Amino acid sequence: KFKIPDTFPGRPVTMRHLMTHTAGFDDHIEPRIYSKDPSDLEPLSVFLKRTWPPRIRPPGEISVYSNYGTCLAALIVEEVSGMTFEDYIDKRIIQPLEMNRTTIAQPLPDRLASDMSIGYVYGKDGYVRQEFELIRLAPAGAVSTTATDMAKFMIAQLQLGRYGNERILGEAAAREMQSPQFSPAPGVSALCLGIYETPLHGLRIIGHAGDTVFFHSNLFMIPKEQIGLFITSNSLGGSPLRNDFHAAFLDKYYPAEDAPRPPKEETGQRIPALQGTYESMIYNTSTIEKYFFPLLQFTMKATPNGTLIASLRDYAAEMEEVKPYTFRPADGIQAFHGDQVFVRNSEGYVTHYYLANAPFMPFRRIPLHATARFTDVVKTICLIVFLSVFIWPVGAIISRRRKLKDRDIPIFRRTARWTAGSAAILMLLFVLLLSMMMNQTNLVERFFTSITVPLPLILVLIIPVIAAILTLFAIPLTVLGWVRKYWTLRARIHYTLVTVALVAFIWWLNFYNLLGWKF
Template sequence: MYVFLSPKTRLSKLVSVLAVILLALQSLVFCPVQAAPLPLQDDTGLEDPAELEAFADGVMNALMKRDHVPGAVLVVVKDGSPFFSKGYGYADVENRIPVDPEQTLFRPGSVSKLFTWTAVMQLVEHGKISLDEDVNTYIDYIIPNTFPEPVTMSHLMTHTPGFEDVGQDLFKLDEENVQTLEEYLKARLPERVFPPGEIGAYSNYGTALAGYIVQRISGMPFEVYVQQNILEPLGMQNSTFQQPLPESLASNMSKGYNFQGGEYVEGGFEFVVGTPAGALSATGADMARFMIAHLQNGQIDGTRILAEETAVQMHEQLFTPDPRFEGMAHGFFRSMVNEKLILSHGGDTFLFHTNMFLIPEDNVGVFISTNGTTGALTAAGMTDAFMDKYYPVEVQGPAQQPSGFQERIGPFLGEYYLARSNFTTFEKVVSILSPVRINMNQEGNLQVSLPGEVSQYVEVEPGLLQDRLEPDNRLLFLAGDEGQHYLIPPVPFTFIKSPWYGTTSFQGLLLIFSLVLFLIAVVRWPITSIVNRKPGERQSAGARSARWLGFLASLVGLVFIIWFILIMLDVHPAYGVPNIFFQNPPGFNILIILPMILAVLSLGMLIFLVIAWVRKYWSVSGRIFYTLLTLAVFVFVWQMVYWNLLF
């Protein structure tokens, strides 16, 4: 959930796709749509709202039609005032209710985090939170001391606390199943898998934890604190973190849609359990006031939510993976886009996709939010078009790879997964569904590939590569002290090179090997035992037991594979993701014990395998098949252990 979308970078789209996949526990029906590039426009300057409207209308209408997005809102602020505000399409398709930027509420997802970080900075300003204090100081449960360095608020704000990713229970579709923030945090405490302050791994849990600290220190529920200390002072009268929405706002909430079978399928209200990480509902007009307040260093219309020095600090760099990257501010993402410093954040729920970015140098802010499952492409396309139109730069021609490049980059070629992954529960399987592959193409360029997206990079400094088409898009390759290889973009989505045994190709081959042997055993043995049986012939009890044990193990393995696939294919029509993300399906408790049963059966098969060769059960070919089947069972059990599916 909740992805950063830096405008004008193809890498941002890559990260967007991966993060949305992670949000959904990675649906097997993932089918990305390639965003078509828009032509570079002549710079006319952001001076005339009417001119901007004509430009935005053309871009938005084209993108929404292409991406099947029913509704969107676009807001631009400049020099302390709203400059442009317009709704596109429908907030309610069935009743033909148009989007109204003043009244229609959208769910901006992780843009909510900026309100959480603003609340944190308010308490920092008042001396109630120290950015460098162990967060255990502020909470009533314990973050384990897995590493010598404690987790601090600075780590939470920069997505470097080192937590593994946890997606289970983050979203619910009905209020009855929603835990309180405290219950959620204590029940879903993730493992610490990286030393704090080192690896950028985007963390919804970390932001929810920061919001809980705000709640405990302020003595009031998080959503109440934000309402009283941020939303109301800013005059954001049509925005709230409350779930469900208060009656006064519920009728203005935009519907969310998934385009399926040539029509829009309506989804319900998405309950975000980790409230501070993404539960905001807001209008475009209200978000304009939030952007203005930050562009004016904490104030709007004479009302301050942050002291000027606090706001300036909040926008300054707090962490960067490399001095050549802008890195993270205190919650904002910093990036150079078309030679402009951008402060930004994006957000995704299942149904809504949002991008917000500020250009402090020009006192400009842009907010775009969409109400369709494919709206991330629309948001990215509009932000790219805006930057190219009003802040164009000349794209330099492709450069040549420097000498020695192939030798330097050789160890980094291979398959990568996001550091924002789960490592200790069954959610780990998500990481194999979104691999990034790094290889050299025939032209000698580094090629970054994922489903539906291929980019080419040229080395500009040792280990630092630049997109051939978009110079702002850079990647850093670093080798760790213990032999790890990292691919690091400017945003906190570090990629880690997979070991050879963890790649999708190797894991896929192992799965196919086991599946084929299971199928042969389940189909062949019952038939051959009947067809080949001779009158009066009787197999030894040991041989019969060995075969039945192999048959049972194969059947258990097949049932698990088929059942798991069916669960992943049981996709919610409105949200476009497997229903298991929202609640465990019927029989799930039986499914999760099948690998344990298989592990026990594998030990029995190993014993019978030895006996079969010693006592010469069956023919030689029969014993060889039993050997292969035993190996297949052990391989499958190992895979279950590797992906944390053996509970």
């Protein structure tokens, strides 16, 4: 139906890569996965072919969560079985396990619709009811179920594929599914096939969490103890709740022992090498979506008492080392996501940061120019410089009052200033219009939930393209102005600053995929 590009010759994507999130695909912003209109739902092959993200990493090197990779695996199931994924799940899992209140069908069948929990969002007037979420990438999260049915599924997993007299997996296949398949680095938990390890308190725990916009769930199992737990909620507050429940259960029934700390002198020697900014690798790098969602970036700073402060926007937490390059909250309580691990390359340089129990969510260390702080400063300085071009028309008015005719003003000076000034004003106009569009809830929602890109967004992206073309002319005009000394020194410096700001702003636009139509 379609072919995956051979971006890395000799390194094809395999099913094992798809099931461990190591295929190397780019990501897409989550809201574009959802819809409110049933007519938006397409056959899986059609949707994947139309929206396929590029391969940006060689397969098998690093795990980054990919809903698209999961759906490609489901499409392969359709090809091999000759059934739709929905029918396959129903016949091979739902029916054998008697999960009678479970479906992947969208919209919900009438027999289940009346029992469906309502999703809520908290607003200024309290909790607001939401419509049923339709998920274009159905295999990645469209299952509607109950806790009782999920208990049956967990029993089958804990019994290696068997539930009563039925079997959904052979024992060997079940063991393979639950066995470690890919571990990013020492100290970071492993991904199995479709599930992953979340070891805590000395226990091997396997499972999977899941989120839609309104619902937040967690399933985890302790095979050795034959224990399975499932929790789900219907509002944003449930996201921390499931993790708190996970931790509270383990604290009560399997209390952890304090871990010994390494000597402070050794920690003090290592910590300076850990400072810097780390950015989540679960984000879009190739389309305009990169701009619409702020990048998730942690800043690590050392403290005088030998600890690290991890900062994210208004959040900050102090961590202390429990073993080399592995940290835990300073209060000693191990969070549900496990320890925090810094990973070094072969030369000993720290390149990545992990929450140990989220092996599919790496943070890469980024240079200064890729940080949000730096790009924000570049944008602000450029806009200030662009505003200064309004001095030029004021100067022109003064010249007219002094009875200087246009023909008395060198054509070069007029052309140069019209070129750079128009580019600067277009950049200001673009930022203004984009900000206004971002504040229009309906337009943003249409972009996030609609198959087609809103026309106003397509049109506004014409502006920076025109400005970039004008900048290409402004650059040689700047050089010519210095060579032939067409202006006073102050005027030449100002014109140069405007040109430099235009070039810098083009870099900023390209960084966030706002130059051109990158949808």
